[in-house]
Amino acid sequence: MAQRNLLQFIILGLLHQTPLTGYELTKAFDSDIGEFWSAQHSQIYPQLQKLETAGSLTHTEEVTGEKLARKRYAITDTGLDTLNNWLAAPTPASTNGKDxxxxxxxxxxxxxxxxxxxxxxxxxxxxxxxxxxxxxxxxxxxxxxxxxxxxxxxxxxxxxxxxxxxxxxxxxxxxxxxx
Amino acid sequence: MAQRNLLQFIILGLLHQTPLTGYELTKAFDSDIGEFWSAQHSQIYPQLQKLETAGSLTHTEEVTGEKLARKRYAITDTGLDTLNNWLAAPTPASTNGKDxxxxxxxxxxxxxxxxxxxxxxxxxxxxxxxxxxxxxxxxxxxxxxxxxxxxxxxxxxxxxxxxxxxxxxxxxxxxxxxx
DNA sequence: CTCTTCATGTAATGCGTTACATGATTTA
DNA sequence: TAAATCATGTAACGCATTACATGAAGAG
CATH class of the missing domain: 1.10.287 (Helix Hairpins)
Known part of the structure; x- marks a missing residue:
């Protein structure tokens, strides 16, 4: 079986609830879902770009104060399909449990x-x-x-x-x- | 914290019990410790070579039948030190639990x-x-x-x-x- | 004015899986 | 004699962490 890249689905899942910036996504991994997954911003920002290229996301620019611009990402219909396909697919028994x-x-x-x-x-x-x-x-x-x-x-x-x-x-x- | 390379310690730990070949080590990950770690032979053979270069292991050649030679690895005193240092070191809380x-x-x-x-x-x-x-x-x-x-x-x-x-x-x- | 947080990226490196590759030995 | 198992390696690639890099905005 090929590598799964589950990170993309987690990002899509989080953005399905509400649009978020890369920074906010990063923080999400420190709170709720941090119990069952982790990811750093260096992994998240490139993945956001890939998902947008693939047509699963779009972003809008928001400007705070004078210059600081942040990108707020939202899921597209294509992205929602990807997410639902993952949710519908059988979950392979985790080979993990490394302790x-x-x-x-x-x-x-x-x-x-x-x-x-x-x-x-x-x-x-x-x-x-x-x-x-x-x-x-x-x-x-x-x-x-x-x-x-x-x-x-x-x-x-x-x-x-x-x-x-x-x-x-x-x-x-x-x-x-x-x- | 740098990457840990725990595989080396697992190999040392298994060889501390009894000398084994790479093939036998590979099988060990499918039985007992498979519950808490996994590794393929493509990872094990190079690691054995690294450990031997580092002086933690030695091997003897065994010939079965006419031509087939296998390498049986044994732990050295240096290797035993490495193993004991790992066992004595505090175990960092697992960042894992990916589910x-x-x-x-x-x-x-x-x-x-x-x-x-x-x-x-x-x-x-x-x-x-x-x-x-x-x-x-x-x-x-x-x-x-x-x-x-x-x-x-x-x-x-x-x-x-x-x-x-x-x-x-x-x-x-x-x-x-x-x- | 300094420190913390917000905010976004890239680069280097290591771990782990899958696939590629070869050949001997045993068993049915 | 064909298939399964024994036996050892290398190569390609993807995932994940750490480090490098930069700069704006807010709080004290």
Whole structure:
């Protein structure tokens, strides 16, 4: 299978909600969807140009103050087709799940190795912090539980929470196996 | 932070257990650690050469039959140092967690969208199958529960199982929110 | 007036996948 | 004798990160 270039679909998906500038798109990867994808501006700006060349986007110039111009991109009908085709296509099982810490554990074969416990405890601190942070986000963004519009946002956050929950539980189990 | 090249450490870790050929290393990524990392032979063979040039590995030639020669690689003291330094270093929080399906859900904002249910059900089939497969692996490879030697192998499998468990639960929750 | 944020690009480099390429050995 | 597996490499290409580069606008 060829490389997928999923970034283009994410950009189209975000622009389908509302037109955005490259700068705003970049920020989007630091908030909501940052839990399940990341991208830098150096990747986003060229991709925007490619999508516009392909006819999936158009942009309008906005001037702030005296000189500063920014480009606000909007999705076209062609772009919407591309987006919908991706959404309708079967999702291949992710080949990913790369986890550096899990690997490290694998390479310390002896349960009595003195390095194990401090490693696990350090991870526990990090993942517990991340988990509480995500739980707080979920509670403040969705105080009334699952919404009808914006369900995906809710589900993605809930998924992130329970992913961290699982990781913490796993670390706790692992700790019971080493001295 | 520079690129990490984790593959080198995985190779060193595997060779620390026992000397292996490039072919055998490649297969290792399809079994145990395949749950948390993947690599093709086109990446492994060059990396073996680099590691040998760096003095982390040595190889001996073995001849099978008449002509077929294979290279069996073993870790050196230098290589062992590299491995231990990696194991001792703090593990940076994974920036990953790329999940195409979670993204798709995010981009279907309406909980009543007719596409939601079949998408979720398709994923449920896949992840349930994967989960039962992993549970079976865990049960057959470790019928007596957690071992003292080879704990990492046990933990990595258990982690994979509970990861799939979480994913299935999440999908089930998501299904309760759409008609 | 300085620092932070807004705003947009390009260049260099590395990681990872797919495809290309070859040949030996074993098994059915 | 044909197919599957063993066995080792290189080449092309795309994705992603880091660094380089520039400048305007707002806040303190």
């Amino acid at each position: 550096e810490f899990a690997l490290k554990l694998y390479f310390i074969p002896d349960a009595n190795d003195a390095r194990l416990r401090p490693m696990l405890e350090a991870q526990q601190v990090e993942h517990t912090a991340k988990r509480t942070h995500l739980e707080h986000q979920l509670a403040t963004k969705f105080p009334d539980g699952a919404p009808t519009v914006g369900l995906g946002h809710y589900l993605i956050l809930q998924h992130a929470v329970s992913r961290e929950h699982e990781y913490c539980d796993w670390l706790a189990t692992a700790l019971t196996h080493c001295r | 195409e399906f979670a993204l798709k859900l995010y981009f279907i904002p309406d909980a009543n969208d007719a596409r939601l249910r079949p998408m979720l059900e398709a994923q449920q089939v896949e992840h349930t199958a994967k989960r039962t497969h992993l549970e079976h692996q865990l049960a057959t490879k470790f019928p007596d529960g957690a071992p003292t030697v080879g704990l990492g192998h046990y933990l990595i499998l258990q982690h994979a199982v509970s990861r799939e468990h979480e994913y299935c639960d999440w999908l089930a929750t998501a299904l309760t929110h759409c008609r």
